[in-house]
Amino acid sequence: MSRITATFDKLREQDKTALIPFVTAGDPQPDVTVPLMHTLVENGADIIELGVPFSDPMADGPVIQRASERALVNHTSLHDVLDMVREFRRSNSHTPVVLMGYLNPIEIMGYAEFAQAAADAGVDGVLTVDIPPEEGSEMLAALRAQEIDPIYLLAPTSTAERIRRITASASGFVYYVSLKGVTGASNLDVEAVSRKLAEIRASTDMPVGVGFGIKDADTARAMGRVADAVVVGSALVSRVEEHAGDTPRILASVGELLSTMRQALDAP
Amino acid sequence: MRLTELPDAAGHFGPYGGVFVAETLMEPIDELRRAYEKYIQDPAFLAELDADLQHYVGRPSPIYHAERLSRELGGAQIYLKREDLNHTGAHKVNNTIGQALLARRMGKTRIIAETGAGQHGVASATVAARLGLECVVYMGEVDAARQEANVYRMRLLGAEVRTVSSGSKTLKDALNEAMRDWVANVDNTFYIIGTVAGPHPYPAMVRDFQAVIGREARAQIQQMTGRLPDALIACVGGGSNAIGLFHPFLEDEQVAMIGVEAAGDGLETGHHAAPLCAGKPGVLHGNRTYLMEDSDGQIVETHSISAGLDYPGVGPEHAWLKDTGRARYVAVTDDQALEAFHRLTRIEGIIPALESSHAIAQAIKMAPEMRRDQILLINLSGRGDKDMHTVASREGLKL
Numbered sequence: 001m002s003r004i005t006a007t008f009d010k011l012r013e014q015d016k017t018a019l020i021p022f023v024t025a026g027d028p029q030p031d032v033t034v035p036l037m038h039t040l041v042e043n044g045a046d047i048i049e050l051g052v053p054f055s056d057p058m059a060d061g062p063v064i065q066r067a068s069e070r071a072l073v074n075h076t077s078l079h080d081v082l083d084m085v086r087e088f089r090r091s092n093s094h095t096p097v098v099l100m101g102y103l104n105p106i107e108i109m110g111y112a113e114f115a116q117a118a119a120d121a122g123v124d125g126v127l128t129v130d131i132p133p134e135e136g137s138e139m140l141a142a143l144r145a146q147e148i149d150p151i152y153l154l155a156p157t158s159t160a161e162r163i164r165r166i167t168a169s170a171s172g173f174v175y176y177v178s179l180k181g182v183t184g185a186s187n188l189d190v191e192a193v194s195r196k197l198a199e200i201r202a203s204t205d206m207p208v209g210v211g212f213g214i215k216d217a218d219t220a221r222a223m224g225r226v227a228d229a230v231v232v233g234s235a236l237v238s239r240v241e242e243h244a245g246d247t248p249r250i251l252a253s254v255g256e257l258l259s260t261m262r263q264a265l266d267a268p
Numbered sequence: 269m270r271l272t273e274l275p276d277a278a279g280h281f282g283p284y285g286g287v288f289v290a291e292t293l294m295e296p297i298d299e300l301r302r303a304y305e306k307y308i309q310d311p312a313f314l315a316e317l318d319a320d321l322q323h324y325v326g327r328p329s330p331i332y333h334a335e336r337l338s339r340e341l342g343g344a345q346i347y348l349k350r351e352d353l354n355h356t357g358a359h360k361v362n363n364t365i366g367q368a369l370l371a372r373r374m375g376k377t378r379i380i381a382e383t384g385a386g387q388h389g390v391a392s393a394t395v396a397a398r399l400g401l402e403c404v405v406y407m408g409e410v411d412a413a414r415q416e417a418n419v420y421r422m423r424l425l426g427a428e429v430r431t432v433s434s435g436s437k438t439l440k441d442a443l444n445e446a447m448r449d450w451v452a453n454v455d456n457t458f459y460i461i462g463t464v465a466g467p468h469p470y471p472a473m474v475r476d477f478q479a480v481i482g483r484e485a486r487a488q489i490q491q492m493t494g495r496l497p498d499a500l501i502a503c504v505g506g507g508s509n510a511i512g513l514f515h516p517f518l519e520d521e522q523v524a525m526i527g528v529e530a531a532g533d534g535l536e537t538g539h540h541a542a543p544l545c546a547g548k549p550g551v552l553h554g555n556r557t558y559l560m561e562d563s564d565g566q567i568v569e570t571h572s573i574s575a576g577l578d579y580p581g582v583g584p585e586h587a588w589l590k591d592t593g594r595a596r597y598v599a600v601t602d603d604q605a606l607e608a609f610h611r612l613t614r615i616e617g618i619i620p621a622l623e624s625s626h627a628i629a630q631a632i633k634m635a636p637e638m639r640r641d642q643i644l645l646i647n648l649s650g651r652g653d654k655d656m657h658t659v660a661s662r663e664g665l666k667l
Contacts, residue, residue: 055566056440056552058447059290065434077564103288103551105565130288130551134278155292157454162294177292181452 003096003124004149004172007046008207008228017224017265019044020209021258022100022233024051024067025084026076028244033084035251036240041095043255044262049127049231052081052101059129061182063234066241078105078114082121089122098125098151098172111142119146125172127151133169140169153177154200154208156192167204173229175209176200183234188213194226216257217264224265232261271518271594274585279468279555282591284584287467289554293447296454301469303374308476313369320365321480324398325355327362329481331488331645336615344498344638346631348618348648349485351509358621358650359481359509360391364460366477368395371458378402378457382446384411384439384505385576385623386418387650388462393427403427406445408438411575418654436569439505439579443553463506464583467554471583478512481647486516489645497645498638499524503626504544504597505577507586509649514595524596526634527586528626530572531599541570543582544590544597557584573602573658574622576650604629606662609652621650622658 001009011018021040025033037048053071057064078101085097099118106114106128118126126148131139133152143150149172154163156179167174178193193210200208210223211231223230236254243249269276279285287297307313321327330353334346351359364381371379379401383389389405396403405427412419412431422429435441443461450459464471464478489497500517502510504527517523532540540546543558550559552567560568560580572578589595600608605622608629613619620628627646635644652659660667 053566055435055568056444058444058553059292059451061448062434069434072566075564079564104559104561104567107551108561108563108565129290130554132287132289132291132294135286135288153291155290155294157292157295159295162291166291177290180292180454182448 002147002149002172004047007096008173011046017227018046018207018209018229019258019262019265020047020049020229020231021045021236022049022051022231023236023240024053024064024071025081026053026071026074027067027237027240028070030074030076030080032247032250034087035247036254037088038092039251039255040258041092043259045095045258047096047098047229049098049100049233050081050085052078052099052105054102054105057102059182061234063237063241064183067237070244078109082117082123085123086121096124097122098127099123100127101129103128103131111139115142115146115148119148123148125149125151127153127175129153133165136169151175156180156196160199163200164203167200167206170206173207173209174200174204175211175231178210178212178223181212183212188219190222190226193223197226217260220261221264221267230265271592274588275468275472279472281585281588284556284587285468285471286556287554288551288556289467290451292451293454297467303370304469304473307370307373313373317366317369320369321362325361325365326353327480328484328488329353331485331492333492334616337612338635340615341632341635343635343640344642344644345640346635347489347497347643347645349481349513349645351481351647351649352618352620352624352651356387356391356394357653358387358391359478359512360388360462361394362480362512363462363474363477363508364388364391364395367458367460368399368401371401372399374458376456376458378453379460380404380406380446380449380457381460381462382406382439382442383462384442384578385574386411386415386422386654387576389427389429390418390421390425392460393422393425396427397425404449405429406432406442406449408436408442409433410437411439414658415575415654416657438570439575440567463508464511464585465506465553465555465557465581471555471585474508475511475515475585478508479515481509481512482514482516485513485645489643493643495643496520496523497643499526499634500645501526501528501627501630502647503528503577503623503649504582504586505530505541505579505623506581507583509647511583511585513647518594525589525594526630527595527597528630529597529599530574530577530626531601532571534601535599539571540599541572541578541580542599543580544586545599549587552581555584557581557587573605574626576621576623577626598630600626600629606659608632609659618648619652620648621652622655624649
């Protein structure tokens with residue numbers, strides 16, 4: 001059983017919602033990332049989504065786009081990101097790590113070589129924003145061969161047929177994009193999300209995470225009532241940006257926000 | 269599959285093309301594909317398009333025999349397909365008319381576009397004004413500065429121009445920003461992509477709207493000279509004017525096809541925009557194609573004197589025409605393009621766009637080595653009025 005599935009099984013027994021923070025690897029400096037990952041775990045992260053910087057992050061809003069730009073000032077590459085995961089694994093063997101990014105850096109490394117290197121580093125899941133299942137059979141085979149969970153996005157625009165197709169390709173969990181827009185947008189509609197989650201659950205028993213638009217304790221709690229996991233990205237990355245250059249303050253500020261979300265999710 | 273039958277149902281040209289976008293856009297893109305496949309065969313739609321191309325754009329555009337230039341070069345006869353004479357001054361309008369009519373049939377009330385040199389933005393703002401559609405144009409800050417007049421033209425036409433300050437602040441970043449807008453506003457918004465790149469069906473759809481160039485030129489050159497040309501030459505940024513000219517000639521095996529990329533300061537300097545000549549395959553902006561990228565897969569900044577060629581990717585059909593050998597791709601430097609710009613202006617009284625000047629420069633290289641009874645057909649894709657400031661500032665003048 002994958003580390004991701006085991007994590008969700010355990011949370012389900014405890015009747016808890018998973019909290020999945022996202023940070024961009026190498027932002028604002030390469031040496032911040034591993035300490036930040038540990039801080040996330042200490043403040044309630046069940047799974048970590050680690051963004052792989054890309055020069056043209058089309059599906060991201062300005063906050064995460066700027067995080068990519070900061071990371072690329074130091075040329076943080078996919079190889080560097082895998083090294084960060086390897087270092088994180090030296091003292092954490094239980095928290096699943098999902099890489100989230102775009103296809104081109106993987107394409108240039110080669111699918112099989114990437115999957116092997118990711119598995120060796122201790123990566124548990126890979127979410128590639130711009131490769132739908134229609135184009136993804138080769139990549140999917142490479143990930144499965146290394147027992148890495150392929151994580152896919154579902155969107156408000158996904159038809160019933162697409163939901164079936166995507167959930168058939170995915171494992172670990174699926175990630176529902178709660179709104180039409182890019183990361184960091186703010187027009188969240190819990191009712192609409194709840195209806196769509198029911199539709200998704202009709203096709204799969206896999207846990208469903210919800211992200212895009214979750215920015216504080218209130219939005220986390222509201223989403224936590226309907227989702228198996230909540231993903232928070234831009235709100236945390238904004239704090240990294242705010243304190244760039246002062247690593248202790250980054251860790252304190254990100255940790256503080258995440259722990260208020262954890263408490264909100266766990267409150268009866 | 270024959271080249272003329274491509275792309276396949278999933279939008280592939282050999283290993284290139286396809287649909288590489290985030291899930292939110294998959295259904296809207298499929299909706300667009302269905303509408304495009306329906307209307308491209310609908311006689312009423314095609315009649316409306318033809319009428320607009322004739323009465324609004326001014327088609328057919330003529331072919332012109334550049335006799336003085338041909339004589340001076342002492343070789344092949346040079347014929348120019350005069351897309352510079354279209355309404356708005358370039359080939360771009362052929363496509364924006366088609367897509368805007370499609371947008372209206374799909375019930376979309378708002379159009380968005382990205383632009384580099386500003387020609388596609390102007391062509392989009394123009395059709396939006398005519399059809400009464402709201403229009404937002406994304407343009408990189410660097411491009412907006414070097415194409416100030418076009419920014420003003422778009423605003424006069426009622427479009428909102430949003431300058432983009434992320435990344436390299438040029439065409440690719442404008443495209444990223446337009447995609448983000450589209451994701452957030454898919455319900456009422458139609459994204460008019462200006463070139464033969466992007467996710468399927470854009471490369472096929474834009475080609476089909478631009479192929480009017482090659483269909484006309486193929487008939488015109490035969491009427492004027494009694495034969496087909498020996499070679500076609502067109503500049504390639506994303507590649508829409510080139511594909512528009514090439515496509516109707518694909519099965520004429522005796523006709524060579526040469527696409528001209530921007531070599532900028534020279535391919536050896538790395539400061540260029542020539543992915544087919546000096547890049548490698550990858551995935552960007554919804555399709556697999558040749559890209560300018562570093563060894564980590566990050567897209568690198570490009571350079572060309574012409575904003576319209578300043579793009580790190582290229583249409584997937586060109587990638588496949590290169591690999592199959594049906595077309596050949598070369599590159600011309602900023603200096604060579606400028607020299608061609610001046611030469612055509614002084615000898616023929618035609619001021620070409622800096623983009624099109626790259627194609628002229630290639631003709632200037634090739635013609636002297638050919639016989640006088642041979643024919644080069646060049647796509648003069650746009651006029652140079654928009655480039656006055658760029659050319660003047662290269663010469664130390666301020667207008």
